[in-house]
Amino acid sequence: MSDPRFFKSSYSGGSGGNCVECAYGSDSVFVRDSKDTDGTVLSFGRPAWATFIDDARRGLFDQPR
Template sequence: MTDPRFFKSSYSGGSGGNCVECAYGSDSVLVRDSKDRSGTVLSFGRQTWAAFLDGARRGTFDRQA
């Protein structure tokens, strides 16, 4: 098995280091903290990840003032 190829979003440049990195597996998406690359890696099914991204784009998780 080869090591997954993690990447950060191009939008993460000005976030002050508060980023996650993602990698695509054969049937999952892997997510880890960019500051702790040897730490915990979360795994999500592709449909679950797609639903999360859709919710993020729609503002579902935006904080209410």
């Protein structure tokens, strides 16, 4: 992907700057640190990303209180 259009989640505003940005490609999702936009970009296949998002929504990665 030559010029991905990265975006931040609307939920990222109150997290103290600990955010990632995402961009969608035809077969992949790209993720980078919002504070280091020239740094490493991770790439995930769309099925793997969809599984990650579903698991996050179900609370699989929530920290115990």
